[in-house]
Amino acid sequence: MSADVLGRWVPDRPEDVAAIFAKADFRWWIAGGYAIELAVGRELRAHGDLDVLVLRHDQARLRDLLADWDLYVADPPGQGELRPWSPGELLRPPLHDIWCRRTPEAPWSVQLMLDEAEGTQWVSRRTPAIRLPIDQLGRTSETGIPYLAPEVQLFYKAKATRGKDETDFEAVLPLLDASARAWLAEAINVIAPDHPWLRRLLPVSRT
Template sequence: MVLEHEKAWSPLTVLSVAKIFEKANFPWWIAGGYAIEAAVGNKIREHADIDVLVLRCDQADVHQYLRQWECWAADPPGRLRYWNANETLNNAIKDIWCRKSPEDSWRFQLMLADVSGHYWVSRYDGHVKASLDDITRIDSDGVHYLAPHIQLYYKAKSPRSKDQLDFDAVVGMMSAKERAWLHQAISTSFSKSHDWLKRLDSF
């Protein structure tokens, strides 16, 4: 039997996802590699999925808004279970996969982000924060994206080859303030000898 997390992905496009969320009564951001491409202004690589960041405190509104979708929580990570109606997901659950029906491919993934007041708070280290304004970028179509320094922070925990591609593509286009924030965040949360720190120091 094929387990749910082993079923195929056929991710929606950024504009298709934006169309789904355009009337949402909660903030949301396109995240992952697409957020990096939005900052760069061109395609960098292929994408196996598409990520949408939402706030954990809004999860009830998100679930209700997506009531026509099947939503499955990654609980534990690497396995999926159905997100039941009126269920509040615990803090250990970070990701939710979404599709239209059991026969459908997975279409997009939700990432739950923690906040304190008007500040995004790192899932890895509660001392690492950024204002919701600072984590937001808006393109000419009005689509909200996660700012590149925040997205690279997520990727810095255990960087894969695609994460290195994203870092190399965007690091030179970030502001000095963004690079300084990323340097401090990586040093604080992960390692003071992280491979990306030397590159950040070179600007």
């Protein structure tokens, strides 16, 4: 989506989001490139936006938390079109992408992503075969900020890898333990069996 058409972005920082979500009575995680930076503990690059992942079944409480914000949903997803997210409206798949700004005159500062869940399992909105216990979906930074597990974030980045995604992969790969590498290899193998990252993960990913 073009910022020229939909308005400019001045993304919040993870600590800003943590302050906003301090009263949240649901789980949330910093996602995207900032999640990778929270995992490695240092800045890697500039960011055009800031992503926050929330489970779809918590969307009503999320909407209430941000009741004073100006919220728009990408509808249809990925087509460069936004419409207001009305109070009380429940967003159903495939709608998952919400742009947030504090007032209609302010720049966009947070992008919310709704993901699926079944019972205690997170389910990838892209490929339902990819799952993980919700309790393993995130980590917490040294400053107490929840962020998406790097192997899950890399799975999302693997679909259409860009230069910044390669930067993130190289930075966080040494921090992935054997279990995380195995999960990521299996997940990527489902969506992109010829992906070059597989050669950097585990030999079992090619069997």
